[in-house]
Amino acid sequence: AQSVTQLGSHVSVSEGALVLLRCNYSSSVPPYLFWYVQYPNQGLQLLLKYTSAATLVKGINGFEAEFKKSETSFHLTKPSAHMSDAAEYFCAVSPSPGVTGTASKLTFGTGTRLQVTL
Amino acid sequence: EPEVTQTPSHQVTQMGQEVILRCVPISNHLYFYWYRQILGQKVEFLVSFYNNEISEKSEIFDDQFSVERPDGSNFTLKIRSTKLEDSAMYFCASSEEVGVRNQPQHFGDGTRLSIL
Numbered sequence: 001a002q003s004v005t006q007l008g009s010h011v012s013v014s015e016g017a018l019v020l021l022r023c024n025y026s027s028s029v030p031p032y033l034f035w036y037v038q039y040p041n042q043g044l045q046l047l048l049k050y051t052s053a054a055t056l057v058k059g060i061n062g063f064e065a066e067f068k069k070s071e072t073s074f075h076l077t078k079p080s081a082h083m084s085d086a087a088e089y090f091c092a093v094s095p096s097p098g099v100t101g102t103a104s105k106l107t108f109g110t111g112t113r114l115q116v117t118l
Numbered sequence: 119e120p121e122v123t124q125t126p127s128h129q130v131t132q133m134g135q136e137v138i139l140r141c142v143p144i145s146n147h148l149y150f151y152w153y154r155q156i157l158g159q160k161v162e163f164l165v166s167f168y169n170n171e172i173s174e175k176s177e178i179f180d181d182q183f184s185v186e187r188p189d190g191s192n193f194t195l196k197i198r199s200t201k202l203e204d205s206a207m208y209f210c211a212s213s214e215e216v217g218v219r220n221q222p223q224h225f226g227d228g229t230r231l232s233i234l
Contacts, residue, residue, distance in 0.1 A: 034222060043122070043209060044161070044225040090161060105151070105174055106223060108161040 002027045002093045006109035014117055019063075019078040021112045023091030026072065033074040034092040034106065035065055044090065050074060061085070086116045120144045122226035124210050130232045131200055139195045139229045141210030150193045151211040151223060152185065154178070161209065167193065197231075205233045 007022040025031055032051050036044040048059025055067040065076045074091060088111045094104040123142040131137045143150050152164040166173040167185055184196045193212075197204055207228045214221040 036225070041227075043124075043227040044211075046222050046224070049222050092161075105163040105166055105176075106153075106161075107163065110160045 002029075002031060002095065002107050004033075004091045004093050004107060004109040006089075006091050006112050008112055009110065010113045010115065012115040012117060013081045015083055016080050019076070019081045019085065019114065021076040021089050021091075021114065023065075023074045023076065023109060024072050025074060025091075025093050027093060027095070029095050031093045031095065032104070033065075033067060034094070035059065035063070035074075035076050036090045036092060036108075038088045038090065038111075040087075047076070047089075081114075081116045083116050083118075086114055088113050122210055122212055122224050124208075124226035124229050126229060127227065128230045128232070130234060133202055133233050134199050137197050137200055137231065139197075139208050139210075139231070141193045141195070141212075141226060142191050143193055143210065143212030144214075144224055145191070147212035147214050147224075149173075149213045149223075150185075150187070151213075152195045153209045153211065153225075154206040155209065155228075156203075156206040164195075164208075200231075200233045202233050205231055207231075 003026045005024045034049045035047040037047050038044050047063050048057045050057050050067045058064045063078045067074050090111045091109040092106040094106050125140045150167040153161050155161045163176050165175045165179045182198045186194050207230050209228045210226045211223040213223045
């Protein structure tokens with residue numbers, strides 16, 4: 001079974017500071033990894049995905065994440081936080097897909113609420 | 119940009135009643151999913167659907183739940199006899215293709231289901 005663990009249910013940073021949201025995964029098969037963001041009263045928006053190509057993945061809004069197999073991690077970073085980054089962030093894992101026709105469910109972490117202060 | 123649309127945004131229902139949550143996936147997508155998020159908890163997978171049949175379902179998705187694609191555009195989740203613990207935000211998602219391209223799942227804004 002696959003799982004992800006997000007360390008820190010709440011993270012607070014100052015505007016302009018580095019954002020680091022942690023995610024560790026557990027998977028017996030090569031995983032695909034995702035970060036989603038959820039703004040208040042909205043759905044889940046894909047930030048970025050890792051699908052076994054480049055280990056450093058760049059996403060939207062200046063976010064990026066690095067897949068480190070040796071550490072089973074996929075931490076999300078952004079060099080400089082903006083007030084508009086305040087939201088809940090979810091790390092998710094799915095098995096790397098097999099043949100077409102096999103849907104791949106996402107398994108989510110518990111989420112990290114990012115607060116950005118002035 | 120095309121998006122997944124869910125209706126209604128909020129549904130209030132008496133315990134024991136049937137409820138149908140509706141979703142319009144992105145038009146060229148082939149894979150459909152339902153997830154739920156109980157308040158304060160993580161997003162949980164319920165069911166995936168492809169080629170007019172269920173691909174996978176979780177242990178949450180018991181006989182009270184069913185999914186249907188009644189026409190070429192809608193994808194519905196029915197809860198036959200609602201319980202208090204069914205209160206949650208329900209998200210529909212769709213993806214274009216699974217396979218070597220592993221297109222990501224696109225989510226709707228959710229339907230908040232409140233059982234009284």
